[in-house]
Amino acid sequence: MRRLWRALGFPEPGDRQAFGDADVAAFGQVKAAVESDLLTEDTVLRLARAMGVTMARLADWEVATLVDEMEHDVQVGRADSRLSVALTLAQQVAPRFEEVLVQVWRRHLTAAAARMEAIGAKDTELRTTTMTVGFADLSRFTSLSNQLDDAALGSLVERFEERGADVITVGGGRVIKTLGDAVLYVTADPVVATRIALDLVGSVGARDDVPAIRVGLATGSVVSRLGDVFGPPVNLAARLSHVARAHRVLVDEETARAIGPEFATRALPPRPLRGFGNVSPITVTQRRAFRSR
Incomplete structure (x- = not known):
């Protein structure tokens, strides 16, 4: 006990x-x-x-x-x-929310089991799989937080998390966690992850009441454990977002190779990323001939 x-x-x-x-x-x-x-x-x-x-x-x-x-x-x-x-x-209110809490847990448990079943039958694949990881954060958040009072800062973070989660969920991604000024999400499809990233930059980050957003994407093998994800793609996505300019999406080579002709890509000069050495980030934009679904 x-x-x-x-x-x-x-x-x-x-x-x-x-x-x-x-x-x-x-x-x-x-x-x-x-x-x-x-x-x-x-x-x-x-x-x-x-x-x-x-x-x-x-x-x-x-x-x-x-x-x-x-x-x-x-x-x-x-x-x-x-x-x-x-x-x-x-x-x-509490007794009513107890019923909602149990039902939401049941539905998420079913969804999690379905995701695991879709990964494959091998035991080694149940916790380690290939995913595209997205890390979206607010640019200039540190300096901005020093200018706001507690109430305004709390409202800003809540608006960002709420709108960001909506875009990610509707777009077909899954929010892993929020970190105040950042949100971490994953998808099994790099194309879907890239669409979500551009939607985050173009919709949530374009509003006057939320600072500009920048997103890093990386694709590779990740470990799912305790409701979180771990592995090099998670760290690389975070590093890419930190060096991205406002309103920009940066991806790694693996993601760039997988997203196809729907997006325009351009390699940037190499720069040191902690833990990864010199890396050439790749900026991604939507081609005019395509529209995000």
Whole structure:
């Protein structure tokens, strides 16, 4: 129980009473799964770590969002205090979102299993596969963040993450994670990844309320683990985005060879990229004869 509790992201309870009936019931379910040989203890702890990280971030995100709602309700006179709003939300909204949370998890679990099945039947392919990795970030974000107050900076990051995620999802990609001023996504098709990159630059980054966006793309073998992706393409995509100018998409040679005649490519002079030596980035633009679908 203590190992599971730590894996879920909670501090050691020590001698104080820390668990309620619901906690005990949940631990009982886990214990039964391990004792029935359905799951090994190591597997349970790995799943617990993934769940803990995900739920902690979700909770922080929800609380930050609800704080804005609380402030608005107090300002317009719907409530006397933020405490009363918080209690109302906890009593009325949380139970409904519990059902939504479980259903969304079920759908994402099904989608993840389908992606794994599509990769291939070999066990070695289930975690390592060829993907195109996209790394999109806001240019001049550091200097801009020093000029904004906390509220304005938070709104900017939220607009970027929300709009960027919409473009990536609609375009056929999958968001792996957001990093405030950057978003990491993957696709199995370099052409799809490039279309998404150009859409990010041309739509999200072209709006007045969001700074210019630059994107790096790299294709190659990546390892999928704990909901994240690792490997040289991930690092190279990030390096390419950092040396790209505003409103520009830079790709590696592997991606450039795979995207075909739909895009115009031009090699830039070699430059040192940390961990990769001298690399010639390739800039990509949409040919006028083609339109992104």
